[in-house]
Amino acid sequence: MRTFTVIASLAVFFAGAVQAITPAATPQFEALFVGVLEVGDAATINNTTFGSRLYGPITGGNLTDLASGQLAGTVLAGSSDTGIISQSGIFFPDAVLSVRWEVDQKLAYLRATGVGEIFVSDLSYIHLETDSETYSALNSRFLLGNLTFFEGEQTHPVLTIYGAV
Ligand SMILES: *[C@@H]1O[C@H](CO)[C@@H](O)[C@H](O)[C@H]1NC(C)=O
Ligand SMILES: *[C@@H]1O[C@H](CO)[C@@H](O)[C@H](O)[C@H]1NC(C)=O
Numbered sequence: 061m062r063t064f065t066v067i068a069s070l071a072v073f074f075a076g077a078v079q080a081i082t083p084a085a086t087p088q089f090e091a092l093f094v095g096v097l098e099v100g101d102a103a104t105i106n107n108t109t110f111g112s113r114l115y116g117p118i119t120g121g122n123l124t125d126l127a128s129g130q131l132a133g134t135v136l137a138g139s140s141d142t143g144i145i146s147q148s149g150i151f152f153p154d155a156v157l158s159v160r161w162e163v164d165q166k167l168a169y170l171r172a173t174g175v176g177e178i179f180v181s182d183l184s185y186i187h188l189e190t191d192s193e194t195y196s197a198l199n200s201r202f203l204l205g206n207l208t209f210f211e212g213e214q215t216h217p218v219l220t221i222y223g224a225v
């Protein structure tokens with residue numbers, strides 16, 4: 061009897077769900093920050109399990125707040141991208157950035173994982189953690205980052221960070 065009730069209620073649930081299925085709204089984003097990163101001498105650990113593992117040290121950089129046009133934060137040395145250049149050539153960035161906010165000198169941890177082409181451009185989801193009161197709203201925001209290199213250049217890519225609206 062109990063089993064029957066569960067099955068019956070599941071049937072009602074799925075019947076309702078089938079009728080209700082419509083695609084969720086397409087996410088919209090706004091650009092929040094832009095800045096130039098300083099990338100140090102990159103190296104690769106060649107032909108390992110998944111392809112080649114990048115060691116791309118990030119030695120500095122600035123993030124400008126696009127709302128105010130002011131310097132928002134500084135990227136700290138010790139940041140790096142240790143993503144994978146797959147056998148097929150597709151690049152899967154996996155970067156950790158530490159940022160010191162200008163307004164209160166507090167820190168932020170940014171972890172970026174995505175897909176793209178190495179030394180050309182990639183797009184990542186960014187997980188951010190900060191205890192800065194000014195920026196703590198970003199902790200629960202879905203963020204994307206576009207990292208794009210100038211042609212033929214491997215040391216000063218432009219990072220644009222977007223937030224879902
Ligand atoms: C790894 O591969 C890159 C690109 O082909 C090459 O420049 C580099 O010398 C290689 N590293 C080693 C340790 O073989
Ligand atoms: C990995 O090994 C393959 C096959 O030996 C070779 O063609 C390729 O150039 C190597 N890649 C790197 C980055 O060393």
Ligand SMILES: *[C@@H]1O[C@H](CO)[C@@H](O)[C@H](O)[C@H]1NC(C)=O
Binds near residue numbers: 096097
């Ligand atoms: C960041 O800003 C500081 C101070 O304005 C400047 O000295 C530094 O060169 C800038 N770095 C980058 C990567 O733009």
Ligand SMILES: *[C@@H]1O[C@H](CO)[C@@H](O)[C@H](O)[C@H]1NC(C)=O
Binds near residue numbers: 181182183206208
């Ligand atoms: C990232 O930014 C570059 C430069 O504006 C642009 O060409 C590229 O299409 C962007 N990538 C994505 C996935 O939007």
